[in-house]
Amino acid sequence: MKKAKWSLVLSFVLALSLVLSACGSSSSKDSEKGSSSELAKDQTLTMSINADIPTLDPNLATDTTSTNAIEMTEAGLTRMHDNKFEWDLAKGAPKVSADKKTYTFTLRDAKWSDGKPITAQDFVYGWQRQNDPKAKPAYNFLFASVGIKNAAKIEDSTNKAFYGKYEKLGVKALDDKTLQVTLEQAAPPFFYSILSQPQFMPQREDFVKKQGNKYATSTDTLLYSGPFVLSKWEKGTGWTYKKNKDYWNAKSTKLQTVNFKVVKETGTAINMYKTGQSDIVQLSAEFIDQFKKQYPKEIQTATNPGTYYLYINEKTNKYLKNLNLRKALNAAIDRQGLTSAILNDGSVPSNYVVPKNFVNGPDGKDFRSKHPDGFSAGEASEAKTYWNKAKKELGIKTLKINFLSQDTSKAKQIDAYVANQIKKNLPGVTVDVNEQPWANYLKLNNEFKYDIAFSGWFPDYQDPMTYLDMWTTGNPMNTIGWSNKKFDGLIKDAQTDTADTTKRWNDLVSAEELMMSEYPIVPLFQQGYTWSQKSYVKGYSQPSYGPEFDFAKAYILKH
Amino acid sequence: MIRYILKRVGYMIVTFYVVITLTFLAMKMLPGTPFKFANRLSPEQLNQLKHYYGLDQPIPIQYLHYLWNFIHGNLGGSFQYGMQPVTEFLFQRFPISLQLGFESMIFGTVLGIFLGIVSGIYRGRFLDWGTVTLAVVFISIPSFIFAAILQYFFSVQIRIFPVIGWSGPMTHVLPVVSIGVGVMATIARFMRTEMVEVLNQDYIVTAQAKGLSTNAVIFRHAIRNAMIPIVTVIGPLTSAVVTGSLVIENIFAIPGIGSQFVDAIVTNDYPMIMGTTELYAGLFIVTILIVDVLYGVIDPRIRVSGGKSI
Numbered sequence: 001m002k003k004a005k006w007s008l009v010l011s012f013v014l015a016l017s018l019v020l021s022a023c024g025s026s027s028s029k030d031s032e033k034g035s036s037s038e039l040a041k042d043q044t045l046t047m048s049i050n051a052d053i054p055t056l057d058p059n060l061a062t063d064t065t066s067t068n069a070i071e072m073t074e075a076g077l078t079r080m081h082d083n084k085f086e087w088d089l090a091k092g093a094p095k096v097s098a099d100k101k102t103y104t105f106t107l108r109d110a111k112w113s114d115g116k117p118i119t120a121q122d123f124v125y126g127w128q129r130q131n132d133p134k135a136k137p138a139y140n141f142l143f144a145s146v147g148i149k150n151a152a153k154i155e156d157s158t159n160k161a162f163y164g165k166y167e168k169l170g171v172k173a174l175d176d177k178t179l180q181v182t183l184e185q186a187a188p189p190f191f192y193s194i195l196s197q198p199q200f201m202p203q204r205e206d207f208v209k210k211q212g213n214k215y216a217t218s219t220d221t222l223l224y225s226g227p228f229v230l231s232k233w234e235k236g237t238g239w240t241y242k243k244n245k246d247y248w249n250a251k252s253t254k255l256q257t258v259n260f261k262v263v264k265e266t267g268t269a270i271n272m273y274k275t276g277q278s279d280i281v282q283l284s285a286e287f288i289d290q291f292k293k294q295y296p297k298e299i300q301t302a303t304n305p306g307t308y309y310l311y312i313n314e315k316t317n318k319y320l321k322n323l324n325l326r327k328a329l330n331a332a333i334d335r336q337g338l339t340s341a342i343l344n345d346g347s348v349p350s351n352y353v354v355p356k357n358f359v360n361g362p363d364g365k366d367f368r369s370k371h372p373d374g375f376s377a378g379e380a381s382e383a384k385t386y387w388n389k390a391k392k393e394l395g396i397k398t399l400k401i402n403f404l405s406q407d408t409s410k411a412k413q414i415d416a417y418v419a420n421q422i423k424k425n426l427p428g429v430t431v432d433v434n435e436q437p438w439a440n441y442l443k444l445n446n447e448f449k450y451d452i453a454f455s456g457w458f459p460d461y462q463d464p465m466t467y468l469d470m471w472t473t474g475n476p477m478n479t480i481g482w483s484n485k486k487f488d489g490l491i492k493d494a495q496t497d498t499a500d501t502t503k504r505w506n507d508l509v510s511a512e513e514l515m516m517s518e519y520p521i522v523p524l525f526q527q528g529y530t531w532s533q534k535s536y537v538k539g540y541s542q543p544s545y546g547p548e549f550d551f552a553k554a555y556i557l558k559h
Numbered sequence: 560m561i562r563y564i565l566k567r568v569g570y571m572i573v574t575f576y577v578v579i580t581l582t583f584l585a586m587k588m589l590p591g592t593p594f595k596f597a598n599r600l601s602p603e604q605l606n607q608l609k610h611y612y613g614l615d616q617p618i619p620i621q622y623l624h625y626l627w628n629f630i631h632g633n634l635g636g637s638f639q640y641g642m643q644p645v646t647e648f649l650f651q652r653f654p655i656s657l658q659l660g661f662e663s664m665i666f667g668t669v670l671g672i673f674l675g676i677v678s679g680i681y682r683g684r685f686l687d688w689g690t691v692t693l694a695v696v697f698i699s700i701p702s703f704i705f706a707a708i709l710q711y712f713f714s715v716q717i718r719i720f721p722v723i724g725w726s727g728p729m730t731h732v733l734p735v736v737s738i739g740v741g742v743m744a745t746i747a748r749f750m751r752t753e754m755v756e757v758l759n760q761d762y763i764v765t766a767q768a769k770g771l772s773t774n775a776v777i778f779r780h781a782i783r784n785a786m787i788p789i790v791t792v793i794g795p796l797t798s799a800v801v802t803g804s805l806v807i808e809n810i811f812a813i814p815g816i817g818s819q820f821v822d823a824i825v826t827n828d829y830p831m832i833m834g835t836t837e838l839y840a841g842l843f844i845v846t847i848l849i850v851d852v853l854y855g856v857i858d859p860r861i862r863v864s865g866g867k868s869i
Contacts, residue, residue, distance in 0.1 A: 055641035133607060157607075217643050235640070236652055236814025237725075263723060263812040267707065271715045272722045439592060439827075 057216035058198035080546025100186035113224035120173035122202035131166040186499035190463035254555035301346035306527035315481025328386035330377035332425040346528025375516035404450035482520035635830030656815035660801030667742025675750020697744035706737035723812035753785035794850035
């Protein structure tokens with residue numbers, strides 16, 4: 001009730017600010033300048049953001065805001081930039097043993113913000129702390145995903161000999177500057193990119209223990225190792241980064257100050273941008289057309305790796321086991337209309353499982369390069385053909401579909417569109433939309449109390465596997481009941497046989513092909529970001545994997 | 560009088576206890592868990608988390624546990640903020656909402672009383688008609704619409720005031736005006752009615768008949784008497800303004816308690832929901848107490864204790 005009222009108020013404000021901001025375009029002149037290539041004296045970047053930093057403890061951070069702040073203030077063995085990894089605290093590629101299971105990294109001479117050197121022991125402590133159940137790690141499963149030795153056993157609470165015994169993790173400090181990592185098998189291709197994530201960053205034991213419960217809750221209960229330090233952090237107001245002069249690569253950091261201001265109203269954030277009180281603003285769909293007209297040179301879009309699709313319940317709905325019916329559902333929805341008319345935020349239509357612009361294979365090409373447009377089941381006209389075949393095969397004339405979704409305003413728009421497309425293109429099918437709060441939605445989903453359900457996925461690491469292994473038989477995330485032995489086999493091969501990267505890559509390509517030949521889901525769209533940045537801001541990006549807002553190498557031109 | 564107050568405080572504690580209990584139960588009926596990635600966690604991980612947050616125990620035990628901690632001034636840790644104490648957030652952010660509320664009240668009350676007096680004196684004339692119309696407009700327009708309009712004209716077009724913030728006098732103007740005009744309108748209407756009523760009373764006629772000047776009649780007799788009912792509306796109005804400033808806080812990005820409350824509900828941050836509700840409830844209850852006591856002071860007939868305690 002509270003939430004509903006609140007969203008009503010929000011939409012009023014939004015509508016109003018739209019009307020108001022459409023009235024004037026006085027500030028567009030300000031932005032035409034800024035074409036010189038000279039650096040501005042004042043290297044300060046200001047952004048608005050709609051969320052607070054909940055915590056900076058790399059063990060507890062699960063949200064994008066915290067993760068981004070950690071990635072800007074701390075360093076790992078690698079750092080992501082423009083979707084590629086660079087060596088950060090590691091001096092360069094590690095020495096790899098003949099069996100490809102042991103990786104020996106040499107560390108650079110780098111310092112914590114209190115002047116003490118960053119050592120291999122700090123990495124060991126950080127990794128062990130991520131596997132200590134008492135330190136409440138949220139993402140420790142990543143250690144198992146990448147195959148760090150014993151990680152899976154340490155996480156398994158039924159394994160008496162290993163559970164919680166983080167000292168058995170495959171990581172060792174040979175000396176202050178040498179870190180040895182042991183894996184269960186040859187490292188998967190995403191090994192180096194995942195090392196850039198907060199979970200794999202060093203933490204210093206004496207400092208963490210001294211701070212106790214206060215660790216990483218304010219600017220002075222933290223040690224910094226990355227391009228920036230936090231100089232101010234006021235909950236509800238915002239935070240300020242300052243350049244970290246002690247960072248080993250400080251010469252590549254040009255920004256001196258970065259301000260993040262917490263603003264929950266999009267209309268307010270946009271007013272700040274228009275009046276020059278912020279340099280970058282994230283746009284929601286309602287504002288995009290207006291910005292395209294008013295600030296054509298400042299508006300930016302990029303795809304992110306969020307993919308959205310419909311689950312099809314094959315476990316408890318006997319009709320949906322029919323391939324032609326699933327094909328009919330896939331062909332019935334005009335995705336272009338969905339992304340351009342409903343979403344209008346840089347999202348792109350998708351007919352695939354693994355998103356584009358996300359990961360490149362051993363050949364250096366995007367995973368999508370073999371099937372750039374995915375696996376379309378056909379146009380709306382073909383949907384009827386499939387539907388007629390399905391009707392004959394199933395001996396039915398009409399079909400009632402229970403469409404489970406979430407009760408957010410964005411999901412509701414999508415639901416209405418999808419339901420309408422199905423009804424329009426598959427005569428005789430009726431759709432009951434069942435919109436539920438998140439938790440109920442999950443419950444109904446896990447209990448298979450739906451026919452089709454709107455869902456989405458974000459990657460845990462930069463590899464097609466993060467989008468594919470969940471569809472194997474018996475995986476707890478497989479809440480569609482689809483099962484294919486050959487698919488399971490391909491995934492298993494890719495998981496265990498990591499040494500031959502080309503074969504593994506081809507296995508994953510084949511797995512996606514195989515999966516989509518049976519249409520167990522209805523892919524809808526891949527998400528996009530749209531933001532506006534002043535033309536004097538350069539070197540800023542919102543890559544599909546890595547820091548959400550990457551300003552580590554950004555700079556301000558004279559304007 | 561003391562007995563009256565003690566009795567009221569007793570009621571207050573009972574009310575407060577009922578509020579805590581009902582909120583606790585209502586919260587437990589909210590669907591969902593505070594764990595954002597509940598679907599991606601294994602059952603063991605989920606149990607670990609539940610144990611850590613004390614959510615694995617039966618609800619009656621959780622309830623008693625909560626009461627015990629509450630009595631000791633411990634409201635628990637916020638789930639969204641890695642278990643940082645809830646009291647810390649309340650102490651940090653509530654004063655800002657309180658300040659915004661009080662400033663708006665002062666702005667609205669002073670202007671409202673003034674307008675009400677003027678319009679009461681000039682009843683039926685242009686000034687009165689203008690004030691009444693303005694009051695109706697300001698009562699009908701929700702404060703957030705007014706805020707968005709003010710922000711657009713004064714911060715984006717004319718650029719006199721900053722768009723957001725709560726750091727200097729300039730940042731206070733727009734939010735205080737946005738909330739204050741509603742208060743002003745309410746008080747002005749109230750004050751006008753009272754003035755009109757008082758000015759028709761026999762003692763005013765008497766005062767005029769005695770030969771007092773118009774100014775003396777109005778200031779010494781009319782306004783003072785018309786003010787008494789105003790005192791009684793200001794209390795509840797203050798509570799309403801302080802707790803209702805949430806949307807304005809969001810529009811001007813003021814770090815008050817309002818948006819914290821909404822976030823807490825959306826993320827099932829139980830300790831934060833409880834803490835904020837208790838604070839709001841406490842504010843209401845104390846305001847009502849103060850108003851009741853003031854009533855008693857002004858009018859001895861209202862006292863409940865049977866009249867012997869004076």
